[in-house]
Structures are given as C-alpha cells and as structure tokens.
Amino acid sequence: MAKTPKVAVLLAGCGHLDGAEVREAVLTMLALDQHGAAFQCIAPNADQHHVINHVTGQPVPGARRNILEESSRIARVGQCLDLAEAKAADFDALVMPGGYGVAKNHCTFAFKGAEGEVRPDVAAFVRAFFDAKKPVGAICIAPALVALALAGKASADLTLGNDAGCAAAVNKLGQHHKDTPSAREIVIDEACKLVTTPAYMFDDARLSDVFVGIERCVAEVLKRV
Template structure:
C-alpha cells in the first residue's frame, strides 16, 4: 500500500487561496501519522487580495507559485498528479477553492470546477481511494459526485446550497467529521465554525485520521 497522500492547494491565504492554518494542519497530520504528502496546484492565475484591508489589489499571480509558499517550494502542477501512486487526496479550504479551483464564490450551486481537478477527483473515486476536504472545499465533492454526504456545519442556508448541488449536508459541530463510508469521503467544518486555531488543528486531524484509515480498506 502506498503511503503517499496528495494535497491540492489553491494559493496562499484565506481570502484568495488555501487557508494557511488548514493547509498546515493537513500537512502536519499526514506527516505525524507516518505518511508522506505531495502538494499539487493548477497552472492558473488568481486575483490577489490584501489580507490587511480585505480588498482586491488586482495583482495577477500564479496559483502554483503562491501555493509553493505553503509547501516550501515542493509542489507540482495538478495535471501531473498520477492518482495511481497515491493512497488518498485531501483539499484544505480557503476561498481559493471557491475562486481558483472552481467558481463557487461567483455562481454558487451553478458552479463549474477546474476540469483537471474534476478529472483527478473522479479518478480517486473510481479507484476507491478516499477524499478528504476542509470547510469550503467540501462542495467540490458534491459537484463531482452527486448524492454524497458532506458537512459544511449546521447552517440551514448552507444545507440548502449543498442540496442544490446534489449532495446532502450532515450537520456537524466545529471539530466533528462527516464520513460517507460508501463513497469514502471525509469532511469537516473546520474554519466555517472554528473560532480558534487549536480547534482547526483538532478538526483537521480528525479528518485526516479517518481518511488514512479508509485508505487501508
């Protein structure tokens, strides 16, 4: 069994890329549990946001290059991800998921997904390999595989949006996880509900542990 886990990043920073605390927690948990991770990101451009003011600064940057800030330079283009070599895949949250990996931030339930990402996630699913996701990354799974169970917390409006995507939102608290055994999907609300960084690390650790457990079955 391979002990490699793919981690798909979407930039660097909650407003325009991967949520750094969630991404770091994912990498930490994978390593702590004795697995090795490899990071991937698409070769696309993003509009950056000033994280002090929360306003766009209209600077075009590479999603791959921004993501490399989190992975300390060790990263590959998403198109090069060979799903046959990995036990599982995990997607940290952050608005980059909704802006750079999809257009969920702009189109909601009518969103489309980066075609390469959709292909890779479908391959993981077809090979019966688990997929994990934090916070706002969860709807991506619903779009790729309809009728699956995920969690984005306990908000009714959120549940409605997931239903429109063809999925089922299971109400969960901050550090809890939703496990779709049939599809091998594991999701956690994480920063959608968490108020402290220690809660985020607990939530992500719970998710990663279950993903790796499912990768052995």
C-alpha cells in the first residue's frame, strides 16, 4: 500500500481580518482529505497582533486572543499542535491557508511590506521544508510569508493574484511574481517545489472558484511528495 502523505497545515488564528481565512482553511483540509492525505493543523502559541471585530472591520481596543486557541476553533478541540512542538521532519509537505493573520501574526508584511520580518519560529519551520526540498503550498497572502522567509536564500515564482503593491513587494524580496486572472489559477515553481494560488486575494471571488484553485494547489503539492 502506498504511503499516506502527512501534511502540516499552518494556521494563523480564526477570521480573515486578524487570523486564518476560515473558508480557505476548511477548503484546504477538505482538498487534502479528498486526495487521501493526512494533515495536522499547527499554530504558534502566542497572542495575535490585534483583534478585529468582523462586523465592523475595526480593531477592538484592549482585546487579546491567542493564535493557537483561535486556530483550534477551525481544527477542533485538541487537534491543533503548538508550533513549538512541530518538526518539519515529521511531515511530507506544508500547506498554508491565507488570511490577514498570516501577514500580521506570522510576519509583519501587512505593515512593512518588503521590510517586514517573520516570527523566528515560523521562519524556521517554513524554511525547514524548503531546505529539505519538501513541497510547499501557499494560498492567498501566504506567498508573501514565503517571500520574506526565502529572502536572500532562494528565488521562486509565485502569485498573489494581480495586486500590484504585493507584487512589487515580493519582487523587491528577490522573488518572481506571476500575475493570475482569477482565484482558479495556480503557479508552480518546480525548483523550489512551491505551489501558490491567489484565493481571496480576489475579494469578490466565488467560493467555488476559490476551491478550484485550492484543490489544484493541494493536488500539485501532493504530486511532489
């Protein structure tokens, strides 16, 4: 019997404005399950950058939420591993759904663009997959995290849809942005084993189109395990 691939799913909280994009996270796990892969949700045990009221879109003064606790809302109780306990060596691939939490909690791309920094634990975990030449899938804004993590170490083709500002920032980091016309598209960098798809970088994307892109991304990642 063929080995069942084990995939790390790195989450950034719960909620597209301050954590993981819930639809992207669930669709990622659905695609992995449909393709017969096992997966483990993972998140840092640390506070979010801030908390956003998803009714008003405004920050909640004084509010604090934990990334691991919020990610567990998606993963289900007890099924989200603390990043401090996760090792890339235990997995065959990494897939990262998007959401602003990726650019606010895992790194500071949302605030500093190409001058942003990545949390050291997140950077070490992500880079370990590239160092081991294991496939990585990055969805929505997650390719920006990859761009920061790889800056000065490797150059990769990737997509953030057709956002000119994000494209300029990742190109400044030494990566190669490829514009895509819709959420259904993917970009593959064979040398880096990186597969990216824009998902809700297109704010008005249909949910079905987002799933097409995510499913294609997951399928290509698993082909490279």
